[in-house]
Amino acid sequence: MTGGGRPEVPRDAPDEWSPDFKEDDLRIQPRLRAVIGRALHPRSVRRYQYLIEMQRALTEYRQPLERERDSVLARCRDRLKSNLSKNDLIALNQTLESALAMDPGFPAAKQIRADIESRLQALDLAAGLDAARIYIEGGNYPRAIELFNELAQRASGDWLLRVHVLIDSAQILHDMTPGRAPAAGILDGLDLLFDGKFAAAGYLLVAADSEDATSRKAQWLIAERDLGACAGSSASTAEPVPA
Structure with a gap:
């Protein structure tokens, strides 16, 4: 989240301090920002006293995001069971973007993206082959x-x-x-x-x-x-x- 650099932690940080995430600052949600800020806080009294506390906070942050992501993926899978048009597939790809934004590397989301792109390619090529068939005939x-x-x-x-x-x-x-x-x-x-x-x-x-x-x-x-x-x-x- 800090682009590979060491986060700058001021000694006089306020109680509700969080690090500067630079170009990623706007995409870091406030709740996650608060967890990271508390984990890195320069004053020990403001930091998590036990690792399990931080793990619990991260789990509470992550669970609703995972439920939302899984819900989007389930809807996409259901739609892919149908014979979709090119416009339908493009719209479905846009729907999938929200799940990818939450978890870009999630294997199930990447697989659905690949399935959609494969279908779009098949529709494009099938239309081209139909045109070529007319020339052949x-x-x-x-x-x-x-x-x-x-x-x-x-x-x-x-x-x-x-x-x-x-x-x-x-x-x-x-x-x-x-x-x-x-x-x-x-x-x-x-x-x-x-x-x-x-x-x-x-x-x-x-x-x-x-x-x-x-x-x-x-x-x-x-x-x-x-x-x-x-x-x-x-x-x-x-x-x-x-x-």
């Missing part, structure tokens, strides 16, 4: 690749892997069937890739019929790229493969 592969590259700058984890596989798939189609909409078998496989279902997409791309030899080759190349990524996807480990 129309055979506009250069624009799809451009959009995928933009999404890759914001993605992480399995989302990033998904985007990279889609970039490679769009590049294969652009190189082999430029300007042509994907064949039906390829499009069905790409639909699964857009959903992050690597194993199912690979199976379909290998097994589906093709309109012509070029499409068939493109289909196999995409399947090869997809199945190579499948092993690196943590999500794919639990993904069922069609029988």
Whole structure:
């Protein structure tokens, strides 16, 4: 609270003295200020006589804050059980700020913050993938690749892997069937890739019929790229493969 420095304790401090917390002065609540002031008071008669007295005072200060923090976190957890919109998640993040302000390092609050940020990222990336899907379906592969590259700058984890596989798939189609909409078998496989279902997409791309030899080759190349990524996807480990 003193920024790592030694608190200045004047010898002639008044009875209700408390240290100067400098830039943190405004955020230290009066009750906590009083506990610290009494613990550091230069006159022994004003200090706590026993450590347990100070511990009790700190517990009495902390308990209502913890109850309020836990109440905020419980409300946030309940809200996260629902399918929330982007605006809902932003509002929930703002609600969480009060709990983080009370206890910035509290693990449960940090986990909820991470869950909210993960959902916001998922909504953002899903919207971008929907736009790229339209370009893919129309055979506009250069624009799809451009959009995928933009999404890759914001993605992480399995989302990033998904985007990279889609970039490679769009590049294969652009190189082999430029300007042509994907064949039906390829499009069905790409639909699964857009959903992050690597194993199912690979199976379909290998097994589906093709309109012509070029499409068939493109289909196999995409399947090869997809199945190579499948092993690196943590999500794919639990993904069922069609029988």
